[in-house]
Amino acid sequence: QLAVVVVLAAGVGAVIRRTRFGRELRAVVDDRRLAVLAGVDADRVAAAGWAFGSFTAGLTGVLLAPYVRLDPYGLPLLVMEVVAVAVAARMRGPAVAVVVALGIGVAQSQLTRLHPSGWGEPLLQAVGANLFVVALLVAALVLPGVGTRDALPRPAAARVPAHPGAWIVAGVLFLLPLGLAGRDL
Known part of the structure; x- marks a missing residue:
């Protein structure tokens, strides 16, 4: 293949x-x-x-x-993985896309080999299963120029200053499910 x-x-x-x-x-x-x-x-x-x-x-x-099973749950995730590869490859060309796809695939397979104990295990499973989301976030936040080409400028009135504690609240809400057991939900 x-x-x-x-x-x-x-x-x-x-x-x-x-x-x-x-x-x-x-x-x-x-x-x-x-x-x-x-x-x-x-x-x-x-x-x-x-x-x-x-x-x-x-x-x-x-x-x-x-x-891959052909079900309505797995195929949308597969499509999202393909989009993540295209974004992370920055539409440079087929060779770059293949290298990025292989990199994400190798990273996913290597993450399945890690078995930390304690609170790190659910976090590692979540990151491994959603590595394409991590790739999208890294591409959008770290790589220069991603998402800026042909972007319309925002009007000055549309910019709302973010509260400094908003990142802390978002982080707590993101990590909160990792501390809960199945019986707590």
């Missing part, structure tokens, strides 16, 4: 960088109106992009079917 991912990523990277269709695709993604003004058939490019996206989604479903 990893070989399929590497071959597909290499193929997509080659098409995006070295073909006329790849240039048109990047132009439509960057600025659709400007691409149309340059003579690019944006509808054709978008349709081809959707078709390829549907193909890769179907291929992913076929490759994951033996390992």
Whole structure:
């Protein structure tokens, strides 16, 4: 399966960088109106992009079917993991996305090997199960430029100063369930 991912990523990277269709695709993604003004058939490019996206989604479903149950609870989490990889990779290209996905996958598998005792165990299980959320938060808070491209400026009146104790309250509310047992809920 990893070989399929590497071959597909290499193929997509080659098409995006070295073909006329790849240039048109990047132009439509960057600025659709400007691409149309340059003579690019944006509808054709978008349709081809959707078709390829549907193909890769179907291929992913076929490759994951033996390992992942097809239920309404697991698939949305899988979609969120894919979005987390795309955000953390900062849409740089297929190779970067594969490396980020492998990094998150290795981190998740390594976190399952740790078995601390006491209060750290539920926290570690929560972080391991939701590592994609951690990746999204790290990407949004640490990586420069994530979430700022094409962002509309906020009006000055919309900014409300945060109370200094708000972070403490949020942290306590976030960590509170870890201190409760099942019978306390």
